[in-house]
Amino acid sequence: MSRKKFIQSLGATCSNWTWSWxxxxxxxxxxxxxxxxxxxxxxxxxxxxxxWEHLGERKQYGYAQAIRxxxxxxxxxxxxxxxxxxxxxxxPARGELSPSAISKFTPVTTERLLVPLPHxxxxxxxxxxxxxxAEIVKDEDEYGDFIEGAVSPVLVNAYERNPHARKAxxxxxxxxxxxxxxxxxxxxxxxxxxxxxxxxxxxxHLRGGAYVVNPVRDLIPLCANCHAMVHRGSEPLTVDELxxxxxxxxxxxxxxxxxV
Numbered sequence: 001m002s003r004k005k006f007i008q009s010l011g012a013t014c015s016n017w018t019w020s021w022x023x024x025x026x027x028x029x030x031x032x033x034x035x036x037x038x039x040x041x042x043x044x045x046x047x048x049x050x051x052w053e054h055l056g057e058r059k060q061y062g063y064a065q066a067i068r069x070x071x072x073x074x075x076x077x078x079x080x081x082x083x084x085x086x087x088x089x090x091x092p093a094r095g096e097l098s099p100s101a102i103s104k105f106t107p108v109t110t111e112r113l114l115v116p117l118p119h120x121x122x123x124x125x126x127x128x129x130x131x132x133x134a135e136i137v138k139d140e141d142e143y144g145d146f147i148e149g150a151v152s153p154v155l156v157n158a159y160e161r162n163p164h165a166r167k168a169x170x171x172x173x174x175x176x177x178x179x180x181x182x183x184x185x186x187x188x189x190x191x192x193x194x195x196x197x198x199x200x201x202x203x204x205h206l207r208g209g210a211y212v213v214n215p216v217r218d219l220i221p222l223c224a225n226c227h228a229m230v231h232r233g234s235e236p237l238t239v240d241e242l243x244x245x246x247x248x249x250x251x252x253x254x255x256x257x258x259x260v
Contacts, residue, residue: 006083006107007032014065021048021062022069024078031069032109034102035082035123042125045112047082049120070121073114077163081109082123166198168215177223179230179242184223197227199239 007014007023012032014020023032039046048070053063072078084106112123175196176183184192199222213219220239222230229245230237237245 001107003034003102003105006105009107010081010109016061019060019062020065022066024069024072029072029077030079030081031072032081032083033066033069033123034085034105037084037086040084044115044122044124045082046120046122051119070114070116074116080112080114080123082112083107083109165213165215165219169198169219170194170196170221172216173221175221177226178220179222179226179239180246182223182225196221197224198222199227199230201239 001009004017010023010025010032011028012023012025012030014023021034024030025032033047035045035047048063048066052060054060069078073080085102086104111126113126115122115124174183175185175194177196184195186192188195198219201218201220222239226242230239230242
């Protein structure tokens with residue numbers, strides 16, 4: 001089966017079958033990217049690097065289309081799928097990110113999580129217990145070339161199936177952290193007004209597929225620190241458990257302050 005026939009069998013299409021790197025099915029609301037097997041370590045797989053925008057002095061048309069498809073995932077909650085590709089040997093003089101022609105591919109798609117990093121866009125396994133990008137990229141030595149310059153945790157918004165649920169959650173609870181009470185607007189003024197992470201009370205991967213989101217029962221606003229602490233262990237803490245930890249720490253600190 002040719003790549004074109006495989007993509008068409010998925011109901012997806014593209015602007016040009018010769019130079020396209022990514023494909024879209026607008027009716028089913030998903031995009032498809034080929035995943036080079038030499039750029040996939042099982043935890044993160046590179047689907048688009050910012051260096052791929054140009055080949056020498058020549059603009060790569062597939063890059064602009066790929067950006068549009070990524071934006072569908074980031075801004076319109078499209079799902080993203082990948083299929084394995086093996087490429088011909090890359091040009092050593094141009095480095096590991098040099099272009100490669102497809103030598104073979106496997107006509108099987110896998111749904112993924114989109115992971116935006118400073119130098120490009122990656123995918124992670126959907127089945128993994130990840131809620132934030134910070135959890136995926138824990139080892140700076142391993143992924144230092146990709147995360148250098150990142151200044152804040154990246155929220156799971158890109159993975160939420162329905163962005164309206166996030167808005168409804170914040171409309172109900174407000175934009176203050178429901179664990180520690182932090183309100184970014186109070187601390188940072190207009191810059192922080194309305195900024196907050198939204199935590200899935202039950203991790204997405206445990207849902208077993210699509211589900212109906214109750215924005216009050218299933219989602220809850222948390223600040224970046226509390227969101228990270230909830231997912232610090234192998235099993236997520238409940239928000240009530242985190243509140244208890246915070247209360248214990250406050251009680252432990254207050255006597256020391258009063259004795260000074």
